[in-house]
Amino acid sequence: MFFPQASSAPASRRCFYLAASAVFAFAVAVAPGARAAKPDAAPGHAAPPALAVDGTPVTEGKRPPLVSYSDVLEPVQKTVVSVASSRYVRQRLPFPWLAPGGGREFKQEGIGSGVIVTPDGYILTNHHVVEGADELIVRLADEREFKAEVVGSDPKTDVAVIKVDAAGLPAVTLADSDRIRVGDIVFAIGNPLGVGQTVTMGIVSATGRRVGILDEVAGYEDFIQTDAAINQGNSGGALLDAKGRLVGINSAILSPTRGNIGIGFAIPVNLARNIMNSLVTSGKVSRGFLGVSVDSLGGELAETLGLPRDTRGVIITDLSPGGPAEQAGLQRYDVITAINGQPVTTFQELRLQVARQQPDSEIAISLLRDGKEQRVTARLGGQGEALGYNELLPGVRVNRLTGELRRSLNIDPRLDGLVIASVDDDSPYAERLAPNMVIVEINRVPAGSIETARRSIIAGRNLFTVYLNGAFRPLVIVVK
Known part of the structure; x- marks a missing residue:
């Protein structure tokens, strides 16, 4: 489990809102003679605003109140496993002549979680759960244990795929994580602190989060944020929607105390699925390559290019000679606004959208050139290929x-x-x-x-x- 430190606001900023509230309350208290204006009190006074008010209880309706999610969660709990990792580390001694063997070897152990996604034993988990492990033991909800092998792992997304030799295993159903919305009910299932399988409940707090947990340049972040409790050992576990479908792989929390404070992050299952398919079929992660350098588009720069000041997008500053972008006809100072219909406003968003595509696939690029909207199709190359603009x-x-x-x-x-x-x-x-x-x-x-x-x-x-x-x-x- 990653535990990046949260940046605390200065004390003056934290107190500012409290002070503002106190001043407002005081102003009300010292104005006993003030009277609310009536609609016909005097010419020029406005009528009360027309508000949409629904005074019925939130539980009122044709459907009975939902008091339990047991029927949804019980079958899915069987698909979440505990992943125990161990590795052997040699400790160097301060006086090496006392240990002719080169030091003392000891065993390091860790605990995480995983999700069975196919009946024949493919399991999704985190890269940091399996990183450096010499041995992996998977324990199912029914207490069966299997040795697992690492199929592949991707530190740039913190996704790993492991495999156990078994058949007929319970497997989770995957949802379309691109369609989740803020406010959706979600459940986090895993093995926090090794206490055993645990279910916590919350909502989707935000989507598309980029918080610097992974490498700023090489990492690909597109986290689902949730307030469902996530703690050490939950890494690699399931984030489920209200239908019991997998929407994410729990990965990290943001906390100054290393404990849960309601800011957790999960890798969207669509991204995890793409990484898994690539690792299983080729043993490595294949990502698309466009061959452009870009910068953010500020208001002053947009106006200089003859665009409205509030135009959102990224501006091309350089192109790979002979690369996919140049071959597609893109030019310096083109403003890319969307990839395959998905808005692009930052360098990180462009990298993520392109990297989610496979090499040799085509993408639709929406752009602005000389103030006019255009649509261009580009065939992507592969990162690290001979084309290798950036190698x-x-x-x-x-x-x-x-x-x-x-x-x-x-x-x-x-x-x-x-x-x-x-x-x-x-x-x-x-x-x-x-x-x-x-x-x-x-x-x-x-x-x-x-x-x-x-x-x-x-x-x-x-x-x-x-x-x-x-x-x-x-x-x-x-x-x-």
Whole structure:
């Protein structure tokens, strides 16, 4: 379970609303002579506003009041499992000559949850539940236990798929998570703190949340927020709707105390299903690639482009030479407003919409060019393919440092360069380069574009100047 720290408002801000309420109450109290105006009290006085009032009890109606969800939840509870993970870690001793074997080995254990999605044993859970595990044990609601194997895992969405060797298992029905609405009743089922299977109830508090729990650059966040109680051990468990259908995989909470305060997050099941299908069929996650760099569209920039100040969208600042976007006819300063009919207003929304599509699939792009609406169809490439506009070195993918990225990473707007989006675990540069590093110079040549950066790299030792956590650092990168 992830526990990002909630940012508390300053004390002055917290007190402001209380003070405002107190001032209002005092003003009412010290005005005993004030009288409410009547509709015909004097010319120019308005009549009371016409309000829509329904005074009937909320329980009144033809249907009897709902007093239990047991019939809905009881069959679905059988599909939620406990996932126990263990791994062996070698502890280094301060005096290695006392331990010729190289230190003491001990076992680390963790507990999480999962959801059976097929009768033959495929289970959805979180990446952080199975990460680094040497052994996984799945315990069903009927106390049966199975060893599980990891089919695949995706840290960028925190989705993992595991498999047990069994047949005829109870499997949950999946809903369309794109159709859930704020206010929908939901239930969280899992094994919090190892106490056993537990059901909590709440509502959908928000959709499309991006809160920085996953990597700001490489992660894909589109969380369902809920106030259903989620605690340690609930990770990987089910978020169900009122029909008992799976709408999300519980993943994280936001809390300054590491305990539930009613702000929980679940991965939408549509996103989880796409990741699962890709992992099962190909052993890896395949994501679409458009080949554009974009920035947010502010009011002043919109007016400069001849658009209304309140226009929502992202503006193209650069295109991959020969990439899918350029081949589709997109141009610099085009404003993308939607992908497949889904509105796009930020860099993160564009990345998510494109990445949810498979390589070689077609997407419909709604855009504004010279103030006129246009619709373009683009055939997506694949991330990390030979086309690889954003692959600077084998396994190292970068993006132009746009204004949107500068704001999300809190980087000085005067700084220019390439931000590392992702580094493959098996990349020869994984130990030296990491996501969110900004490559400022290569061999003392400014890394203003990917093409310039590639031309600056030589065989042998290369001097990279990178920016990370507010400081510049030199790195020697050996390229064969």
